[in-house]
Amino acid sequence: MKRGLFLKYVTLFVGLVTGVLLINAALDLYFVYQDNRRASIEVQREKAQLAAHQLESFVREIENQIGWVAHPQWASLPVDQRRFDYVRLERQVPAIVELIQLDRHGREQLLVSQVDMDAVGSGADHSSDPAFVEAMKNKVYFGPVYFLRESEPHMTIAVAHGGKSGVTVAKVNLKLILDPISQIKVGREGNAYIVDRLGRLVAHPDISLVLRGTDMSKLAQVAAALAAKPGEEERPVDATNRAGLPVLSAHATIPALNWLVFVELPLSEARAPVIATGLRALGLLILGLLIAALAAALLARRMVVPIRALQAGAQRIGGGELGHRLDIKTGDELEALANQFNNSAEALQESYATLEQRVEDRTRELSESLDQQTATAEILRVISESPTDVQPVLDAVVGAALRFSGAEDAVIVLREGDETLVAAHDGTLSTPLGLRRKVGGDSITGRVISTGETLHIPDINSVDRNEFAGSIALSHEHGWNAAFAVPMLREGTAVGAIMLRKTALGPFSPRHIEMAETFAAQAVIALQNVRLFTELRESLEQQTATAEILRVISQSPTDVRPVLDVVVRAARRFCGADDAMIVLREGTEQLLATHQGSLPSLVGNSFPLDRSSTTGRATLDGRTIHVPDVADLDPVEDALSIELTRRTNVRALLAAPMLREGVAVGCVLLRRPTPGAFTPRQIELLETFAAQAVIAIENVRLFTELRESLDQQTATSEVLGVINSSPGNVEPIFDAILEKAMLLCDAAFGLFNTFDGTRFHVLATRGVPAAFAEYRRTHPTEFGPGTSPARLVDGAPYIHTIDAAESEAYKAGDPNRRALVDIGGARSLLVMSLRKDDKLLGMFGLYRQEVRPFTDKQIALLQGFAAQAVIAMENARLLTEQREALEQQTATADVLRVISQSPTDVQPVLMAVVRAAVRFCGAKDALIALRDGDHWLGAAHEGPMDSPLGEQHPLTRETAPGRAMIDATTIHFPDIAELDPVEFATARQMGARWDFRAAVAAPMLREGGAIGAISLRKPDAGPFTTRQIELLEAFASQAVIAIENVRLFTELRESLDQQTATAEILRVISQSPTDVNPVLKAVARAALRFCGAEDVLIALRDNDDMLIEDVAPDGSEPMRRPLTGKLTIGKAIVEGATIHYPDLMALDRTEFAEAQASAEKFGYRSAVAAPMLREGTAIGSILLSKPEAGPFTPRQIELLEAFAAQAVIAIENVRLFTEIQEKSRQLEVASQHKSQFLANMSHELRTPLNAIIGYTEMMADGLYGNVPEKAQGVLERVQSNGRHLLGLINDVLDLSKIEAGQLVLALEPYSVVDMVATVIAATESLARTKGLALTSTVAPALPRGHGDARRLSQVLLNLVGNAIKFTDRGGIEIRALQAGDRFELSVIDSGLGIAPADQARIFDEFQQVDNTSTRKKGGTGLGLSISRRIVELHGGTITVESEVGTGSTFKVTIPITAVPIKEAAQ
């Protein structure tokens, strides 16, 4: 390099100096020559002109002289005078040798000559002489030169006389004038000559030439001069002399004669000084060369150094050392060039450093954002598609969390009670899915769930060993080192956590954590949704189950079994147990009656009913027993339970008693094979099912009893039929007995009385005196001590009184006895008791009106009659009882029928009950009173007594119904008149008012308290029978069942309505993801409908203000009001609690002035406001109001709170959706910014690149002079780096266009064969350079495809280019074939191959396999990514199969007819 450049510079410098000197010398010579020549010619011309001037002066002088004689008068002068004048003229002008005067006719008048004889008047005719003709015409004539005496040049000059009086012709000798001219000398060899107008030589140094009349017009200069017009510039011609030698020639014209004077100098003579100058210049040149060589050597030495530096630096930069800078301080172009390299290197470096990074960052950011958005959308889609199943959502959430959190593994742990459950998992680490642990334990998720705060552990080995023992153990087991967990918060409480784990140590980025929190929020929404839907569904299912049970009850009035089956089915289904059974009480035993489920059962077996078993205890204690884990049972106390659960593998138990009138008839038992608590809801539900089972059992019992009674009746009737043919009518029998007994015992009259336990009633009489009969009718019950009835009651079998008048009673003044004796006239009497089983049924008396004792025989006879009467009475009683029972059962059945027919309306049932009560309980009038707080009011009434329904009565213990309700016990007033006037003032008052004497009231009991009472009334005093009272109580319980049923049905219906409303609100929520207003309207509608309000307002908090939304259908703008606790609606927000004012006007006037003013303005008096709570903070509230005072029920308030919660969900949803939308918008803006950024960046990068590529190419092309060979290499590297950079920019632009959805396919028909051919043509030189075979196999007769041929070629070109790039041996094959409606294009190489781990990645941006080796191969790493996108846009796929070391096969599958696919981003 040094020597080459050195020599080149020296040569260049010497050459330059030589050139300069040469040019200088040449120019010098040229100008010297030109100057010489010009000077010579000038001199010559001057000489010529001088000669010409002399000659002209000469002839003009002659002309003038002649003119002196040539005037008109002269011709007429005497001849001598004329001759004298001529002679004088000849003397004056010696050149004139002869003068001739011609007259006007050309006749010679006078001749004066020096060479001839003078002649006067010869008259010789000269009229045709040119001299005469021309002179006459032109006044003057110059004739041609002619020679006399072979050497004397002469010429004729003729001058006309004035007035056409003739001509004087002079013959002039020119020798004197021509000789000097021809003797003119120029230089050594130069001469002068004259030619006439014809070019004939007139004068010349060589006179012989003149004499020969040599024609000079052949010479160029002469010809040119002759041809020239007068006044025209002399034109240079290649003048030569007659000998043909070049001459310098100049001439002058003699205008008078039209002659030319030429002065010529041989060129050789003119050049002599120039040659001398040339020789001088040569000397200078040689000297200059010597100096130049010296200077060049010096300069070259100085220049080579910086160029070497330049070369070395450029080589380093070119070699990829972009940080290197050239340091050349020459202050000239070299420095500029170095700086240019530096700038290029800097630009390249910056480009590499920032461009790739920024593009990568932006691409990744965008891609992440898009993916996130897609993931969020995906999760929301899954949420909406899985309203009932949380698992798909959790799976989607863990999947998304995994993708975006930079972790290897994601887990969702849910809280279930005080346990955590691993619910979903995605990732490479192992995870105990389904594992349960205690909340708040030594694990990360447990901690997060208990604290509700995100926990981030960059290094599990650095945490407290005790605190996180569980997590540390798990990290070893599952092989992770760093993790974080975010809580899934609902209303401030964690319902679960998402945990992300990775094997690498180190923290997660805040962005990842934030993202996971977003996903957690979504998971919570999903859980919430699922919970709501599940609750709704469960609720509906339960209601359905209840309805089903009621249906089965009504269909199985006689068989308890189906009902029990349905109950256990329902219990099993809805109470969270696999297994349910019903245990029935049977005396001192308990019977396992029915069972459903997976656990072993001992159905049909009986066990002792004691407190050693759960079921026994539930049955005996009448309360629900809950055993979450049988291991906790007491081994002694619960021996039986332990034994039974051990035998059946049961671990948890729940037993609910089936209570009838406070006593359990059995219990429903739930069993689980795993320990764990039942939820309060499950317990509650089981109790409901147990109650229903009781109803069923009760019903069946009633029906069974009815049937049994009927059976019994039938049997008794048969017996009675044997005894008596008319068993239904006992009076004739007693009549007959009386008649026979009186006859046999000779009695005056007889009486049959029945006894009801307190009183005797007349059953039959015979012969009784009318007055006494009348007395007995009006005094039925009175008998005093010592009287027969009294003594019979005391246990006497019969009383034989000899003389009643003498009896103690009579003497004591017993009114009955007195009446008997005094009015009835009875004296001797025999009274027989009618007993059955020691029970006094009545008495049978015979009376004589004289004192005559009854004989023993008569007494025995009467005893026989009494026994007969007892049988008859018993029969009659039984019969009556059966009939009554039948009627009662019928009545009960009627009531039950009405109950089943009126599930929604209690009134028909109550009416049926009062009707039945009147009919079967021996009353005239029945009233059902319902309790309403401190009052009761009439709800149903049957009978003549005035009893307006709906009238309120204070609830006091002064009336039968009041006392029955308050004491929850049956109250019986046989005679109201006998009641204490103070204690029972109201009862007496009412009795008087409605005209009744006796009353009985049975409480309608529910859960130990009375909800009302049925009271019976009759106008006559007298007790209701035990049976009647029992019946009344049965009716009361039926009324309760009815009311309960209606309540259940109403609740069910309300519940359904509410669920429908909830569902409706949820539907509106799901349909209005962006607008909260429709949801608020739906909430308002539902609140109005279900919460018993007249008006509703919704306020949303907006910092220190609240926006009161107009939820009316016309929907005007919301009102803005400062948020204040002084208004009810604001107070709910401020306090975050429900505010309930049953009567606003009753509140303190000062404290609630504003609220009251508002209430007055809007016309309401009672209001309730529920806050809309999000994470414990109120974001708004719902206010319900009514124009009248009065509380909202707890249920309504609860419902309002539920609606408020739903409104929060909606608002939250809208917020999330808005956030997502906002995020989308930001992404769109970011995308636009990115496009703009790329456009700008493209411009900013291309501008310097243009300079780099342009300069280097022009330098390489030698535009700036020859570039040293090595520098040429550097330039090529700069160029190739520049092109690589350009390729990178183009690829990035392509990619971003694809990403921005700006890449639109130009679909057109194309040929695969052509495409393959094009690609091979473009790449074969590359393959050849590497010595690789490039072949193609295209299946014959492929159809024409439809797609973007240019883009598809780009893909194929990229694949083939890659294949060539990464293949060093072997070859590349392109295969194209058709597979169904798709083309399969494969590029198969025998190159490096791609490791399986990399195969998936290479289609991603900026991914290349094994960066160290591929760096050498170049490429931007974007080609495959772009190819993939292009193929996907065509609806195709691109795949790779490869084995390291063997080669790779890239396969592109595209539809033959491509339909453009819109990018997801659009």
Add this chain to the structure above:
Amino acid sequence: MSKKILVVEDTEDNRQILRDLLGMAGYDMVEANDGAEGVAKATEHRPDLILMDIQMPVMDGYEATRRIKADPALASIPVIAVTSYALSGDEQKARDAGCDGYIAKPYSPRQMLAKVREILG
């Protein structure tokens, strides 16, 4: 007489390249720093060809081309857009503005010269 080419370009380096390239190829070159100056120089010099950068201060190449093409006296002068915008649609934008040709930056001086020769003959 040699042909005259107006180069409208705001980057000195790129002007330098064209100056060297076109000068050595025997073309006269007139230079303008921005679109406005380009229009003025076009009016003044009536070049045979205009190489028009697009992204320039004061007035961009599109606008300058539009103005040149709107002037009947200049409309026939071929204008080649020389732009570093390579996004799709930029060429169409240049053509819409009235450009007769389009060369993307970075260009190869050889190709640039070929293009110029093709137009100027």
